[in-house]
Amino acid sequence: MRQSSEQPNSNSLWAGSDPYGHAALLLVESLLHGLIEKSVLTAQEALAIVERAAEVKAENAPDLGDSPEALEKSLALINAIAASLRHDVRD
DSSP, X not given: OOOOSSOOOHHHHHTTOOHHHHHHHHHXXXXXXXXHHTTSSOHHHHHHHHHXXXXXXXXXXXXXXXXXXXXXXXXXHHHHHHHHHHHHHHO
């Protein structure tokens, strides 16, 4: 998984993004946190799911015609979700 040494702020991550994609990512993040709260998933399991999603995105981006900029933005959004789950793993 590719990670940037600089984490962009959350406002710049969403700027100009697809509103449907934005809503979908927020729903998925909320769902993961809800499953953790209900002890259906551990925070570590949820984090593994998100990290795998980032790997799959990076692997499939060329086949999907994603530009390097689009891939970077997608991975930054996924990594922001992973960062919020890492906080849960530490707690």
